[in-house]
Amino acid sequence: MTYNFIDNAIASATSPPPFDIPCLRFVEASLALAHSQISKGPVKPKFGGTLCGVYLLEEKIEGGNGAFTKYIHNMDYEPTMSVGMNGYDIAEFLVFTQHVQYCKTGGLVIISDYQGSRTLLTDPQILTDPSVGGGADVFSEGNLESTVALFEKHHECNRFCKWPGFGLKQFGSPVTSSHESSAL
Ligand SMILES: [Zn+2]
Structure with a gap:
């Protein structure tokens, strides 16, 4: 769904995006x-x-332990690593895919706990809005429903989200709260 959205947006844009689109999929x-x-x-x-x-x-993820990276922790809204560190570009793209999933499902579902290599992902967590399960336990105990409910508040749009060709509503704002400032 996410790549269909990306492909359609790029095909109908007047100019190509100023970044490469990472090519990822989940393991068989x-x-x-x-x-x-x-x-x-x-x-x-x-x-x-x-x-x-x-x-x-x-399917085996090749490359040994060094190739395996946790990109986004479950419940988190940002990459696990800092800007410029190995894997940050992939993690940034995956943060953007959450934005696409959130919009395309009408704010009901995102994928989190992204991890794997630079091409293969495994062991994700599906996070759903509380209205999806109707009180039932869906997608196991890792489905922390408040994460989706608070997505618009905590997701911070990055360079992928902001490309006009995608036409995404922008979420998040620069970090200015006293709590987060004091943590820096
Ligand atoms: Zn975004």
């Missing part, structure tokens, strides 16, 4: 069910025996 994943091998006949049933294990298999 599937469930593997293990069954015990109990079979008396010559032909083993496809799903014979008792279910004895369920495994989540994910």
Whole structure:
């Protein structure tokens, strides 16, 4: 959804954006069910025996530990690293994707806990507005619903968000509160 939005915006813009668009996706994943091998006949049933294990298999993220980066912590609205540090450009782009998701879902859903390499992401957290679950537990206990409710207050638009070709309503303002100033 986010890349469709980006591609459509760039295709209809009068000039290209002054930045490259990082190319990321989530890993391929599937469930593997293990069954015990109990079979008396010559032909083993496809799903014979008792279910004895369920495994989540994910595409391997190459590059070792050094390639793996946490870009945005769950509940946070900004990159985990400072400007100029390794991975900041990706994290900044992912902050922008949250803005797109928020707008395209009418303020109902964003993805957080972004982590992985420079091309592959894994283990995200889906965050939803309280109205989405209707009181039910959706997307597990990491779904801290106040994060979406407070998105417009805490998200700070970056160079991706601000490109006029995307036509996004701008959120956030420069850091001026006494609390945040004293922390610097
Ligand atoms: Zn923004």
